Amino acid sequence: MGKVDFQDRICRPCCMFFVEGEKEEMACLGARVAERLLAAGRIDTAHVNAAEKNRSVWEASRQDLGETLCKKCEFRAEDCDFQSPQPADDLEPCGGYIVLAHLLENRIIEQADIEDVL
Numbered sequence: 001m002g003k004v005d006f007q008d009r010i011c012r013p014c015c016m017f018f019v020e021g022e023k024e025e026m027a028c029l030g031a032r033v034a035e036r037l038l039a040a041g042r043i044d045t046a047h048v049n050a051a052e053k054n055r056s057v058w059e060a061s062r063q064d065l066g067e068t069l070c071k072k073c074e075f076r077a078e079d080c081d082f083q084s085p086q087p088a089d090d091l092e093p094c095g096g097y098i099v100l101a102h103l104l105e106n107r108i109i110e111q112a113d114i115e116d117v118l
């Protein structure tokens with residue numbers, strides 16, 4: 001998947017951190033994992049498009065995705081406070097996390113699917 005596709009499918013619709021026209025040197029791990037699941041055919045675009053912003057869905061996966069995903073994400077240290085002990089009330093996770101939490105909640109994937117593409 002090209003960078004434009006990936007930004008169109010995951011970053012622009014789902015991520016509060018996406019800035020139109022800004023050149024990102026590197027994608028967060030959440031977006032990269034979602035992209036790999038798409039590239040592997042494990043999920044399709046319709047699954048991604050169905051991901052809505054839902055705080056209770058994010059919270060349900062906070063611990064599991066914190067361990068499998070966020071702990072290994074290069075953005076966590078400097079850019080992303082979602083997994084910090086006291087995140088701001090209005091803080092959202094990245095678009096990749098939002099997609100993955102939706103997929104887990106709806107049993108479209110399991111944690112093992114994420115681990116397979118890390």
Ligand code: SF4
Pocket residue numbers: 010011012015016017018019024026027028029030031094095096
């Ligand atoms: S933080 Fe991740 S999902 Fe958000 S714009 Fe950057 S690469 Fe995309």
Ligand code: SF4
Pocket residue numbers: 028029030031069070071073074075076080081082083093094095096097
């Ligand atoms: S929520 Fe933050 S730490 Fe977790 S994958 Fe997304 S950018 Fe990385």
